[in-house]
Amino acid sequence: xxxxxxEDQKALREGVRSFLEGQVPFDRFPAxxxxxxxxxxxxxELAEMGVFALRLAEDEGGxxxxxxxxxxxxxxxxxxxIPGPIAWSHLAAGLIDGAATGEVVVGGVDLIGPRxxxxxxxxxDSLDVLLVLRPxxxxxxxxxxxxxxxxxxxxxxxTPVHHALTLPAGEMIGDAAAAAQMRLEGAALVxxxxxxLAEGALELANAYAKERQQFGRPIxxxxxxxxxxxxxxxxQEAARAGAYNAAATLDAPEVANVQRAVSSAKITAGESxxxxxxxxxxxxxxxxxxxxxxxxxxLKRAWVCENLFGTQDEHAEKIxxxxxxxx
Amino acid sequence: xxxxxxxxxxxxxxQLAAWLASEVPGYGTPxxxxxxxxxxxxxxxWQKKLFDAGYAGINWPKEYGGRDASLVEQLIYFxxxxxxxxxxxxxxxxxxxxxxxxxxxxxxxxxxxFHIPRxxxxxxxxxxxxxxxxAGSDLAGLQTRAERDGDDYVVNGHxxxxxxxxxxxxxxxxxxxxxEAPKHRGISWLIMPMDLDGIDIRPxxxxxxxxxxxxxxxxxxRIPVANRIGEENDxxxxxxxxxxxxxxxxxxxxxxxxxxxxxxxIEAAKNITSDxxxxxxxxxxxxxxxxxxxxxESLWAMVKLSVCEAKESGVxxxxxxxxxxxxxxxxxxxxxxxxxxxxxxxxSRSDFLDLPSHLFINRHFNAISVSxxxxxxxxxxxxxxxxxxGLPKELxxxx
Numbered sequence: 001x002x003x004x005x006x007e008d009q010k011a012l013r014e015g016v017r018s019f020l021e022g023q024v025p026f027d028r029f030p031a032x033x034x035x036x037x038x039x040x041x042x043x044x045e046l047a048e049m050g051v052f053a054l055r056l057a058e059d060e061g062g063x064x065x066x067x068x069x070x071x072x073x074x075x076x077x078x079x080x081x082i083p084g085p086i087a088w089s090h091l092a093a094g095l096i097d098g099a100a101t102g103e104v105v106v107g108g109v110d111l112i113g114p115r116x117x118x119x120x121x122x123x124x125d126s127l128d129v130l131l132v133l134r135p136x137x138x139x140x141x142x143x144x145x146x147x148x149x150x151x152x153x154x155x156x157x158x159t160p161v162h163h164a165l166t167l168p169a170g171e172m173i174g175d176a177a178a179a180a181q182m183r184l185e186g187a188a189l190v191x192x193x194x195x196x197l198a199e200g201a202l203e204l205a206n207a208y209a210k211e212r213q214q215f216g217r218p219i220x221x222x223x224x225x226x227x228x229x230x231x232x233x234x235x236q237e238a239a240r241a242g243a244y245n246a247a248a249t250l251d252a253p254e255v256a257n258v259q260r261a262v263s264s265a266k267i268t269a270g271e272s273x274x275x276x277x278x279x280x281x282x283x284x285x286x287x288x289x290x291x292x293x294x295x296x297x298x299l300k301r302a303w304v305c306e307n308l309f310g311t312q313d314e315h316a317e318k319i320x321x322x323x324x325x326x327x
Numbered sequence: 328x329x330x331x332x333x334x335x336x337x338x339x340x341x342q343l344a345a346w347l348a349s350e351v352p353g354y355g356t357p358x359x360x361x362x363x364x365x366x367x368x369x370x371x372x373w374q375k376k377l378f379d380a381g382y383a384g385i386n387w388p389k390e391y392g393g394r395d396a397s398l399v400e401q402l403i404y405f406x407x408x409x410x411x412x413x414x415x416x417x418x419x420x421x422x423x424x425x426x427x428x429x430x431x432x433x434x435x436x437x438x439x440x441f442h443i444p445r446x447x448x449x450x451x452x453x454x455x456x457x458x459x460x461x462a463g464s465d466l467a468g469l470q471t472r473a474e475r476d477g478d479d480y481v482v483n484g485h486x487x488x489x490x491x492x493x494x495x496x497x498x499x500x501x502x503x504x505x506x507e508a509p510k511h512r513g514i515s516w517l518i519m520p521m522d523l524d525g526i527d528i529r530p531x532x533x534x535x536x537x538x539x540x541x542x543x544x545x546x547x548x549r550i551p552v553a554n555r556i557g558e559e560n561d562x563x564x565x566x567x568x569x570x571x572x573x574x575x576x577x578x579x580x581x582x583x584x585x586x587x588x589x590x591x592x593i594e595a596a597k598n599i600t601s602d603x604x605x606x607x608x609x610x611x612x613x614x615x616x617x618x619x620x621x622x623x624e625s626l627w628a629m630v631k632l633s634v635c636e637a638k639e640s641g642v643x644x645x646x647x648x649x650x651x652x653x654x655x656x657x658x659x660x661x662x663x664x665x666x667x668x669x670x671x672x673x674x675s676r677s678d679f680l681d682l683p684s685h686l687f688i689n690r691h692f693n694a695i696s697v698s699x700x701x702x703x704x705x706x707x708x709x710x711x712x713x714x715x716x717g718l719p720k721e722l723x724x725x726x
Contacts, residue, residue, distance in 0.1 A: 001332050001333070001336060001399050001635070002329050002635050003328060003628070003634075003635045004328070004632060004635040005328050009328060068328035206716050206717075206718075218719055220718040220719060221718060221720075221721075223705070223708075223709070223721070226712035226713075226716075226718050227705070227708040227712065229711075229712055230652075230707075230708035230709075230716070231652075231708070233711050233715060233716060234649045234652045237629060237649045237650075238653050239625075240629075240632070241625045242624070242625035244328055244628065245330070245624065245625065245628035245631075247328065248329060249330060252329070254331075255330045255331055255332075256330070260621075260624065261624065263617075264620075264621035264622070264624035264625050267621035267622065267625075268622055268625040312618065313614050316613075316614040316616075316621060317613060317614055317617055318617065319617035319620050319621050320614065320616055320617035321617075323589065323590065323593055323616070323620055324593065327590060327593055327594060327597075
């Protein structure tokens with residue numbers, strides 16, 4: 001067993017990080033907000049970098065990497081707050097023509113979960129294809145056929161949402177097992193994004209705590225603030241362990257219970273993302289409550305991610321079910 | 328990022344599991360906490376069995392009789408020990424995890440030749456003489472005084488939180504040999520035989536009501552200079568060598584046992600009924616237990632990650648502080664949930680009506696100690712803040 005990222009995976013992380021820092025400077029955010037979180041040129045750049053084709057086999061035009069590599073890439077996407085239906089388009093590679101190359105933008109909605117939530121669709125205006133996960137299978141729906149109302153005030157300004165009362169019938173392109181597997185893989189990918197959010201929130205807060213002076217010294221020198229940042233570090237490392245564990249288990253399902261590993265990741269990384277975002281705002285004091293400081297983006301995106309592919313509560317119930325069978 | 332075990336690692340696991348399956352069931356149950364002589368016999372007897380089977384000193388070099396297992400094999404070792412419900416390291420803790428490794432790293436040939444084989448075979452029990460009433464988190468502020476007199480140090484002082492003092496043969500003793508030097512530069516590390524004159528052991532009952540800890544009073548205790556580890560006044564550096572070993576995998580078996588504890592909570596929840604439904608039928612309880620169990624899985628993944636990252640250096644880095652903090656947090660929340668589950672049955676510390684009050688209350692109390700022992704949660708947060716996040720150091724009064 002060697003659980004740490006390989007040298008190649010570390011290089012992948014550095015490569016994606018420096019690419020995203022170069023291509024998506026934070027001052028690009030106002031423009032992204034105007035275009036409602038979707039920018040065709042950015043989408044093309046992500047596709048070119050291999051975000052969507054990463055796990056597709058090489059003979060199908062993909063890169064042929066594994067989940068462990070995907071989790072590293074998705075953590076970087078989360079860390080840089082990259083918007084758009086990135087997890088869905090990645091999951092659709094190989095299933096929907098053009099998803100892997102970014103020419104076809106694929107989004108989705110997960111209706112497998114236990115609660116009769118209102119049907120809320122992210123990024124609907126940018127989509128070419130909508131996947132619907134139902135207990136009986138995966139449906140492909142044409143987004144133009146959906147009667148939906150745009151919500152004027154989305155929680156996350158980079159994640160526009162519509163709501164629909166019903167969805168039109170689509171074409172069934174995968175069975176129940178495929179839908180369940182996609183949901184599991186989706187939850188693992190999102191745990192990677194959540195890890196990145198937890199990292200990004202800490203990085204921002206840590207930099208501020210070293211620079212901001214009060215009572216004649218950097219606020220990060222005071223234990224009250226230092227300990228908040230240390231708690232964020234613990235949350236970040238817990239999210240990392242959880243997300244890596246889910247990815248490595250998906251890559252080698254024989255080592256452990258995949259559902260348990262993925263649900264653990266979604267719980268741990270989900271909590272870390274929300275908690276670190278909130279603590280990050282607190283460390284920034286009044287400035288953290290402004291739009292200008294990025295801290296609030298992490299919080300809003302963390303809540304978007306919480307509600308993708310199963311909430312913490314739902315995954316906790318799944319683990320309880322598994323534990324019951326072990327007793 | 329590969330969780331698959333190599334054939335060699337798998338073989339190690341299978342052999343160990345088979346050995347444990349043949350040895351553990353017949354070894355008997357642990358004696359009561361207050362029966363120190365029985366505890367010593369039980370714990371050292373198990374250590375001897377490990378030694379005879381080649382599983383003692385799992386991480387010790389072969390030249391000192393250890394197994395020299397890789398870090399991954401050590402994790403497997405802890406997993407299997409916990410799974411088999413094998414005896415805990417117990418009174419052998421300080422010898423095998425502190426004293427022994429310190430002597431290996433810093434001792435003289437004579438010290439190694441004498442102590443190492445005996446510690447490994449369970450023939451020698453150690454206790455710790457680090458903390459003092461005036462020196463807790465600020466350990467380097469210790470004041471137990473050692474004055475040179477011929478070939479001896481004459482030691483006077485007061486140690487506290489000494490586990491296993493009643494049954495120990497030796498004590499890893501930190502003393503101040505130079506009161507004029509800055510506090511980190513006047514300390515020496517001594518091996519103190521516990522049968523010397525002038526040592527007074529007084530049990531210090533914990534909030535658990537039992538005598539796990541003692542205070543040790545030292546009055547003109549004559550410790551041979553030959554018992555010093557390292558140079559005189561270089562004891563602080565040696566101490567950091569000692570503590571480095573403890574921070575590695577010290578809590579590993581406890582973490583694995585916590586998953587079994589969660590399983591025990593589910594069993595209890597199924598037996599606790601009110602109005603015709605069981606506690607386990609309560610969705611919010613199932614969610615809390617599922618949440619905690621998910622975090623425990625991530626915690627164990629965190630241990631694996633930290634161990635694999637330490638492969639090159641051989642010792643876990645400062646990341647071990649994050650593991651300890653996360654473990655502490657989960658452990659305390661888990662046992663608090665267990666006490667909530669007991670409800671009024673938790674007003675008892677012994678089992679009745681098939682309710683596991685004894686186990687649940689004792690684990691709850693034990694969990695409270697974990698955020699204090701081996702570096703308090705607050706000290707760990709300072710370590711993370713300063714050594715990992717690069718934040719300004721605490722203001723300290725001039726030395």
